[in-house]
Amino acid sequence: MKNETIITIKNLVKRYPEGDTEFTALQDINLEFCRGEFAGVVGPSGSGKTTLLNIIGSLDSPTAGSVHVLGHEIGSLSHRESAALRNKDIGFIFQVYNLLPVYTVFENVEFALMLQKIKASERKKAVMQALEWVGLADKHKKKVTKLSGGEGQRVAIARAMVKRPALVIADEPTANLDAANAHAILKMMKKLNTELNTTFLFSTHDEKVMTYLDRIIHLEDGKLIKDDIQSPKEYSL
């Protein structure tokens, strides 16, 4: 199972119009990811990390080349298909959490399941389980606006994980967190990665994050510089 390839990127190019010319965000990227990887894309600002992740997450589409995610060709998906892919199989975690501000912790996590039309009783079970994972079960009735930064990001993780996706894309998840919280979150994600065999894909330039990663892909000016498999590490989870 662990070696099953779930993401295949071939000759990916992404260009954005910029004024009268075009800006090349990604150039000729070739990558493969297997199920259960805990990998990160690193590089300076503007190197194309987020763009790469957005394309993998089917939020964006390639200009050229092919990207296969979980058996879907990203460039050829309709809106509906890409929405379905995200809904079922991909979880997102953002730098600024992007929680839905008017809802409670529970409701934020529940949201993804509601889209899948899962029964309320099952939803409840799943949501509470996810909140257990991130240690927020006791705060499920709180409004997300009342949470601390670390708690907010944990809600975001719970929201990404509740549907047990094959792939979680985390875009600079620790950028807004202090060191203690960042470590806690990363440990939590690593644990989920191990336990649920969920593939995690990070974009980051945070050293703390890199220490947890199994594989680090270096990008610079949209080009793949280095694909570095790390030796497995032991953490005190």
Added chain:
Amino acid sequence: MIAFLLKGILRDRNRSLLPIIIVAIGVMLTVMLTGYIKGILGDVVRQSARFETGHMKVVTQAYFDNMAQLPNDLALDEVAALSQNLSEHYPDVDWVQRIKFGGLIDVLDDQGNSRGQGPVAGLSFELYSGAGSEPKRLELSNSLVEGVLPQASNEILMSYKFADKLDLALGDEVSYLGSTMNESMAFSIFKIVGFIRFGVPQMDEGTIICDVEDAKVILDMDDASSEILGFLPKDRYDKKRSYEIADQFNVSYQETDDEFKPIMLPLAEQGELKSLIASAENMSFIMMAIFLFAMSIVLWNTGLLAGLRRYKEFGIRLALGESKGHIYRSFTLEAVMVGIIGTVIGTLIGVSFIWYLQVYGLDISGMMEQVESSLMLPTRLTAQVTPELFFIGFIPGLFAMVLGNMLSGIGIYKRETASLFKELEA
């Protein structure tokens, strides 16, 4: 500073376009509604002025005492001199003569024998004889079922149902028998040039309209008229002015005890219009207050939201070293400018619309079942351009908008500079 802000407003469409559009639409609606309410509540007054009362009406004291019976024997005499006098003293007022009368209409067959008869009420106006203000005022053409307005002596309009009953066609001649001012026999031949619809069953059953000069000849009212109606400039009712003129006029006859002395009645003193006008004014005030309140809330809301959208910008400006007070003031000033621009645009559009309604009206006959255009039951909506239309929009458009902005701008002070910076990064 203002120029600088103006540039910002004009270049940043988000900052300007939407708020201006919303303010403009809101102000436009305010202006339209004000004008419309003014119009609709003034409708009774207008209708009454057009057909019954004028803005002022001159009659004899004796006629006034028996007004309900249309006593032409008590009519004004020496009207030429009187009219002249009125026109000299009040040149801006349109003074017109009108006579109402009764009679019998007789239709002959080929042999010269009577084929049909019926009693009629006669209305006479300065159709072709006067300055042309009356046909326009009465909008006779709109109510014509067929034919044209009288252009020459002894041409009449006849109510269409009456004409139907007597089986008359355009161009037919009918005899009229009635009684003169001096209660002797009045005889005439009328040629029917048009059929008219009043929209009031009783009137449609038996009414004719002729020129007042014809009526004078027929009714032996040489230099006499039952009524002289005065209409203020542009037919716009001005209560104060109508009282002024009437008071002034009546003072000059104060000394006379003659029961046939002319007296002038301002519109509001005729019938029971006085309390009607008062209640119309109250109604219109209440409606406007309610509306202004609602509109103010809407635009206030716009102002609030406009402020919220710009925290990020404020962050940058704070970072550049601008003081909070300065940002707040410039933000407010911007709201003032947006408010003014929007209000001016909205007012212009709104006033144009009301002006259009005032001049051309809006045909609503389609909205009514079985109602066709008629004289007494207007199927056109009208409105009125009043001076207040030009400033009423500023209440919601400028004050409410700016107040909303100012309130939301207080957030600038509340927020820590640091958090504004942070939002800047996000």
Added chain:
Amino acid sequence: MKLAIQLAYRNLMGAGLKTWLNVGILAFTFLLIVFYNGFMDGWNAQAMRDSVAYEFGEGHYYHKDYDPKDPFSIKDGHGIIQVDNLTNVVPILIRQGSVYPDGRMMPVLLKGIPAKQSILDLPTSYLQSDEETIPAIIGKRFAKASRIQEGDDVTIRWRDQNGSFDAVTIHIAKVFDCDVPTVDAGQIWLPLYPFRSLTGLDYQSSMFVINKEFDREQYPDWNYKSQEELLKPLKMVVDSKKAGGSIMYVLLLGIALLAIFDTQVLSIFRRQKEIGTYVSLGMTRSQVVKLFTVEGAMYSIMAVIAAIIVGVPLFYLISQSGITIPQSSQTTSLSISEVVYPKFTLSLIATMILLVVLAATMVSYLPSRKIAKMDPVQALKGKIQ
């Protein structure tokens, strides 16, 4: 849809004051529109009711020679009512005559009506009298025009069927106050039986008014006019007033909708990240559009609910106590009473709810369409202008 509604509801409730402002304005507009229509309907219903009560009954039968529009027909337009049961009819005999209040002569219609009738609301019981002087009742309009007061004795004159002049002094037993000018202006009501003998027209009637129990078959000498036909002109006038009023509430509705539109546009702008998040969570764009549209539409639903909470007791009170109309507006030829009781029908309210909800949905949809064109990546960054 259910999800969209749930979400929209939560979003709105979460938004607090802003939501309530919009809901408030819309609810207010809604109330005003319903009120205006209810007022017009109430007026309409009242005018109809009064016309029916005072004049029309369930319908009129006119003698075949009598045409109410043709005064010439009064003289010969009368006959004997050949109806089996006279309990369900009010016979009326009409004659032309003159009244001489204070030495002035006024033409007048004299109408004989049984004192004991109960089909019309006219206070005919005042026509019963043991005095020698014949009692009469007149309406307030005619009283005013003729300057005759209750308690006055006036002379009336007419010609009997053979053309002989006759004149008597009558006693005005009652000046009645009713909203139907057509039973008031220029007429005097007299007790039928003495009036018939005075005019030499025993057993004769010009017309008769029927009630519901009356068997409406064909009577050869009598032309039937149903209540509905009789009410037609009145309906026409009310319709025209309604049409005029609709402009006003279109404008009012415009303002409320502007408020929603305004809120929608800004909330879409402010909630870009949220939109991006929805997309990242797997919502399709059309789902997001739907969400925002439903949210806007929900303003109207909440407004309707708010309006119902406020409006039901308010309108109930108003429809019970009525609205006092200034006396003056009653002089018009229309039937309008001093107090109008607005009538709020279910269909009126349902129509208005539909109108408001549809309109609110429309203006919510318009700005929401923009979402469909949003780039989710940019939206997530909050960078859409």
Added chain:
Amino acid sequence: MNTLYFRILLIGIAIYFQQGIDAQTTTAMDPVYILEQVDANMSAKNRIIHAKMTVHGRRKSRTIESKSYSVGRLKSYSEYLAPAREKGTKMLKLDNRLWIYAPSTDRTIQLSGHMLRQSVLGSDLSYEDMMEDRSLLELYDAKLIGEETVNGRETWVLELRAKVDGVSYTKRKSWIDQERFVPLKEELYAKSGQLLKMIELSEVSRVDGRWFPQKMVYKDMLKKGKGTEFYIVSIQFNASIPDHYFTKAILKS
């Protein structure tokens, strides 16, 4: 509104005067005899009356001059001489039809049928009033109810009660000069007994050997006002009136 009303009265008078031609001798106190004497005095087979009528309006008085020709009870023709406005207006009454001709319009209006019964232009008098053409003796039972002095002259007071249907005034009272057999005063009553009108006749003088009142004042008792006055300018009895005066052709001649 009263134009026709007065015009009608004028004709009415003429009719009144022409009634009861065949005088018979009976006892002096017989009211029928008195009436017959009155008629003998004042009527003839035909008459031509040139009269002036003064209407006292509320504002001003107005005098109309007319010449009327009548034969029997059914035919009468009048032409107006003054004022200028009225000049040339002609009215012809034959049986129960009435034609009015106005020279200004060169048109004739015929009033008949139910129109005649109709109030004229909202006034209280109908066209039908012009049609009352039966003699007093035919219409009324007379009763002598007393003697009174009117304007210094002794009179018989007669009470006339209608004996047929359709008489405008079901009761009249007449004060007849005992010496000259000329009415000096008359009261017209409604069926109910209400006094409606009063006529005062004066300036009685000799015309063609008959006594004839030259002045008559009519007064509507229900209405305020000074009433209407008639002056006879000249009167001719039994003159020869050409037949064509009583055809429609005369109107446009």
